[in-house]
Amino acid sequence: MSSATSRLRALLTLPEVCEELRITRSTFYDWRQKGRAPRCIKLPNGDLRIRRSDFEIWLDGREDAA
Numbered sequence: 001m002s003s004a005t006s007r008l009r010a011l012l013t014l015p016e017v018c019e020e021l022r023i024t025r026s027t028f029y030d031w032r033q034k035g036r037a038p039r040c041i042k043l044p045n046g047d048l049r050i051r052r053s054d055f056e057i058w059l060d061g062r063e064d065a066a
Contacts, residue, residue: 009052010051011049011050011052012049012051012055013048013049014028014047038055038058
């Protein structure tokens with residue numbers, strides 16, 4: 001596997017993130033507008049990508065210690 005291929009696999013698409021979180025795209029955009037979504041990369045065509053590592057860190061930060 002080339003480094004470019006592994007780098008692309010480390011980037012999640014918005015549908016992949018929404019599916020994993022079981023939320024709608026509109027919920028994600030609402031969270032993003034409120035600063036509650038994981039860090040995103042905006043591509044020149046306007047599409048968003050989320051680094052797998054940023055997503056995991058974001059999830060860890062929401063863990064409830066109850």
